Amino acid sequence: MLIGEVARRCGISARMLRHYDSLGLVRPTGRTDGGYREYSSEDIRRIFHIESLRSLGLSLREVGCALDDPGFKPSELVDDLIRQTRERVAAEMELLTRLRRIGAAGPADWEGVLQVVALLQGLGSESAGKRQRAALSSVQEVPVPVEALVEAALSEPDPIVAGALRWALAHSGDGALPLLAEGLGSPVADVRKRAVQSIAEIAHDEATALLQDALANPDIVVRRCAALALGARGVADAVPTLIDMIVEEANDADAADALSTLASRPPLADQIATGLVGCLAHGTLEPSARLRLTQALADIPGATASRALSDLSHDEDRAVALTAAYVLGIRDAR
Known part of the structure; x- marks a missing residue:
């Protein structure tokens, strides 16, 4: 032929x-x-x-x-081609994401494009210092798409940089909240924790609603972080989780402070005192847990807390009894 x-x-x-x-x-x-x-x-x-x-x-x-x-061997060829294709697709997707973020930032001119690119590169830098500067600059100088800030915040291991990113998100408006809400459902525990910490620093009603929903999250770390944030916002739904934190010695000092803040509202003081007393009624509690609950009662005003402290001043555990008596003495002197 x-x-x-x-x-x-x-x-x-x-x-x-x-x-x-x-x-x-x-x-x-x-x-x-x-x-x-x-x-x-x-x-x-x-x-x-x-x-x-x-x-x-x-x-x-x-x-x-x-x-x-x-x-x-055809099988080896196919496996190698699959690997190469995945790498190529990942690189192209990364480029597409970068281009979309540059477009979302709406740069007015070429200089604006370069500034956005520099900030995006800064957020992805191996240097913690550069990542922190990029996070701060995203609010003070050139706005970065909120999607990029959320991605950076959810993946940031350095606590100082993470704080800067949460601050940037808090100043970025409420557009970050839907993306952070997705982070609460991540299969990665660290991502869930960073998501709830970021939500906790956003002062919006929608953020408060997300934190209330997070009280039912399967992840106990998420529930506790949400409770602390809600306690500072005066949301009564956080009370049961905060009391559990004191019993379990998990950020118990912060939990007690949050309960004290909530108890400044008279209707909640008796509810909190009742909850603390209810835990003390459990005979299976360790003396150390009873002592923490007694110390928490010290900052709860009202008759319910005072009666509980009076009973505890005769507790069989000497440390509990002395603490309750000391607190009662201070309360009586006021």
Whole structure:
């Protein structure tokens, strides 16, 4: 079969067939009397093999090596191509994300584009100092898309940089909240913790609602962080979790402070005191837990707390009894 007919049947140009010949990929097995290339059925089958491998993304050099290697293993080739394709797709997605973020920032001119690019690079820098400066600059100088700030905040391991990023998010408006809410459902515990910490620093009603929902989160760290934030905002829903934190000695000092803040509202003081007394009624509590609950009662005003302290001043545990008596003495002196 002559080159023109082969080109028509195989769907490639005669020029490409000549190129294959020059590379040694497909050399026609015969020549006509006039010296024209003449391809056999085996040559044509090799051409189809070449085109099939090229469609998978192989270069002509790689195609030649694959066809001429007697030890060639298709499975290894496919695995390698999958790896390369994934790397290429990841790189392209990263570029697409960067371009979208630059577009979302709305730079007015080329200088603005360069500033946004520099900040995005800063947020992804290996240097903690550069990441921190980028976070601060995103509020003070060039606005960075909130999506980029959220991604940085949820992945930031350095506590100082994380604080700067949370501050930046708190000043970015409420656009970050839906993205942070997604972070609360992350399979990664650190991401869930960073998400609730970031939400806790945003002073919006929607943020408060998210924190209230977080009290039912399966992650106990998320629940406790949400409770502390809600206690500072005067939300009574946090009381049970805060009391549990005191019992379990988990940020118990902060939990007691939050309860004290909540108890400044008279309707909540008795509720909190009742909750603390209810825990003390459990005979299985360790003396150290009873002492922490007694200390927490010290900052709760009202008759319910005073009666509980009076009872505790006769507690069988000496440390509990002395603490309760001391607190009562101070309360009586006021």
